[in-house]
Amino acid sequence: MTSRSLKRAGISPELTDQLKRHKIESCKDLLTHTSFEVMYAAGLSYQKTIGMLETVSRVIAPPFTTTLALWKYNLDSWFSTSIPALDKVLRGGLPCGSITEVTGPSGCGKTQFCLMLSVVATLPKELGGLDRSVIYIDTESAFSAERLVEIAENRFTDYYKCKDKVLQMASRVHIFREMTCQDVLCRLERLEEIIISTRAGLIILDSVASVVRKEFDTTLPGNLIHRSNLLGQESTTLKYLAHQFNIPVVLTNQITTHIVNQGSGTAPEGDSGMVTAALGNTWSHSVNTRFIVQYVDGHQRQLLIAKSPVAPFVMLNYTIQKEGIVIKENNGGET
CATH class of the missing domain: 1.10.150 (DNA polymerase; domain 1)
Structure with missing residues (x-):
């Protein structure tokens, strides 16, 4: 790199x-x-x-490897989400050394998911955590320290009975608020030494689309090319960091609507478009695993595993509680 x-x-x-x-x-x-x-x-x-x-x-120079070495290297390289139903489908959790994206409309729980993962990453290994710190890049001023503590105390009640452990957890989540595209890119390019000095085991970028969509009007000449170049630099840097340190990188993304020509027969009558992840096809190929979150009703939401190297297409219903994301099992139980 x-x-x-x-x-x-x-x-x-x-x-x-x-x-x-x-x-x-x-x-x-x-x-x-x-x-x-x-x-x-x-x-x-x-x-x-x-x-x-x-x-x-x-x-x-990129080193070469063999399939056997790669298979052994990735055999236990999973980060538990602390949601058994989701971890089971993903064969252990989020894959380390790669990029996972959570995309969906506002209010569906993308930031809640990131806060929950931040808590899990700081937990001891015997409790399913990484016993590492977290680098959290916030581009929307959506991070809430109060909510982070609430999730910790309600999701892992026994462990966080002690106030000192809550304070220790909070001190290991390092927040960087970057409000422009250039600030985000500069931060990513300086992360290598920060990862080493803080012993970071998880990188979160919430959200990758926010500053990009504000700064680039793609209807103007040349802006689409500039945006693609910027996103290419960001994805390359994130992939390098994920692979170099074998840690998971989690991003949140927004949604966009693609207009469908009703006369072309590609959409049902009355359907004028389809919702998809923002930032286009080029960015989509940069993501290794993609979750799409969406509303079912005023209380219940749905998580779709839309892209994964190991998991099939799966839909899981969930709600947002004091302890974070709660997924309902088919038998009506909760995890």
């Missing part, structure tokens, strides 16, 4: 400080300069400069 810092590429702190004075901080910065420019900035001999460039090039 070219945005990786030079320190993470094995360059000594003294040399990285020297290069930083010349605005060379990442692998990308280094490799976009000529060998002579790097030699001047680093104060090295030509041979040592070439050696450093080769080292950095090897570090960021």
Whole structure:
């Protein structure tokens, strides 16, 4: 990954400080300069400069692997959602090392789902958690510390009887409020060192569509291309972070309506469009797992597993309670 810092590429702190004075901080910065420019900035001999460039090039080159190694690596790489019915369908939970998207209309519980996952990630491993911290990027000012604590105390009542454990959990959820596309992208490109320093085991971006749809009017010339380029950079960075640290990345997305030509015979009479995830087909291919949440009635909602490498298309009814997302089993029980 070219945005990786030079320190993470094995360059000594003294040399990285020297290069930083010349605005060379990442692998990308280094490799976009000529060998002579790097030699001047680093104060090295030509041979040592070439050696450093080769080292950095090897570090960021995608490594090859075998199917057997990948299978063994992913065998236990699942993050429990704490919802048994959903974990069962997903063969263990959310896949680590990949991107999961939750898309749906406002008020359906996307942020509630993210808050619940944040609590679970901080739990000890013996309780199904990761015993790690959380990086939560909030682009809509929708994060609620009070709601986070309420979910924790009601979903895991026995564990969070002790106030100190509640405080410890809250201190491990790191919030970054980014309100523009550029701010989000810059934050993602700086996350590598933050993940290491905070021991993060989960990344949440709530929501990926909010700032993009506000800033890009795709009816204007050139905006669609610029938006696609930005989303491509974001997805590439998120995929790299997920794979590099083998952690789950969870995003929320909005919905859009695609107009259907009634005269074409592609939609029933009176049906003028269909609801789908926002941001287009290119973005859709960047997502590994997709949940669609929607209303059933004023109280009940529905979660659809619309895309998954392991799970079939499944619909699960749920409600939002004090303890977060509660999915009803077919027999009428709750999980």
